[in-house]
Amino acid sequence: MKTAPTFDKLVDELSRLPGVGPRTAARLAFFIVKQPEAWVETLAKTLLDVKRKIRFCSICGQTTEEDPCAICADPRRDSRVICVVEEPQDVITIERTHAYHGRYHVLHGAISPLDGIGPEQLRIESLMKRLEDGTVQEVVIATNFTTKGETTALYLARLLHAKNIRVTRPAHGIPLGGNLEYVDENTVGQAVAARQSF
Numbered sequence: 001m002k003t004a005p006t007f008d009k010l011v012d013e014l015s016r017l018p019g020v021g022p023r024t025a026a027r028l029a030f031f032i033v034k035q036p037e038a039w040v041e042t043l044a045k046t047l048l049d050v051k052r053k054i055r056f057c058s059i060c061g062q063t064t065e066e067d068p069c070a071i072c073a074d075p076r077r078d079s080r081v082i083c084v085v086e087e088p089q090d091v092i093t094i095e096r097t098h099a100y101h102g103r104y105h106v107l108h109g110a111i112s113p114l115d116g117i118g119p120e121q122l123r124i125e126s127l128m129k130r131l132e133d134g135t136v137q138e139v140v141i142a143t144n145f146t147t148k149g150e151t152t153a154l155y156l157a158r159l160l161h162a163k164n165i166r167v168t169r170p171a172h173g174i175p176l177g178g179n180l181e182y183v184d185e186n187t188v189g190q191a192v193a194a195r196q197s198f
Contacts, residue, residue: 007033056088059130061106061123063088071095071104078102083140084127084156086110086149090142102140105130110148111155119155127156131163138166145172145190 007029014025032040056062057069064070071077071091081102085091091104107122130136139160143149153169160167173191175183 056106056108060091060104061088061108061126062091062104076101079135080137081140082127082130082136082138083142085142086144086152090144094142100140102138107143107152110143110146110152112148112151122152124156124159128159128163131160131165136165138168140168140170142170 010029011025014028053065057064059068059072062069082105084105105127141153143152157167
């Protein structure tokens with residue numbers, strides 16, 4: 001059913017967002033229509049500000065308003081360790097844990113031959129350049145535990161081992177507080193295979 005053309009255009013645009021289907025887009029559009037005009041103007045201005053002001057850090061590839069980003073510019077961060085992630089939002093996830101104090105490198109994707117994404121489409125060359133001065137002693141490969149992420153991790157590990165750099169990968173398996181009965185067998189299998197001394 002067709003509604004007002006302007007409304008339909010808004011639904012179409014919202015549908016382009018990742019994870020937003022036509023129904024969710026329509027719900028969001030109705031929500032926006034019901035809001036005060038001042039709020040919608042603030043939202044529109046914020047969207048334009050993000051597009052105009054946010055860029056990628058020339059060192060790590062993280063989103064930032066300043067170049068270099070706050071993490072790369074922070075002298076308290078451990079420059080001997082680089083954590084490699086797929087996307088900028090992965091940096092935010094790791095930072096929320098307060099468990100990591102090194103630097104980052106964002107690949108902006110993962111190797112996926114079926115999607116036409118090879119190593120040359122990712123920020124792998126710039127990672128290798130960052131390792132040239134010998135400061136970095138460890139690279140944590142924190143790509144996702146998916147087929148694409150694992151493929152990327154294996155590719156990077158091969159490159160890094162050739163440079164005699166310590167390569168680590170975050171542990172994965174049974175979540176803290178998890179009950180074995182409710183955890184899928186692949187996760188349990190990974191946890192058993194990656195067991196540590198106790």
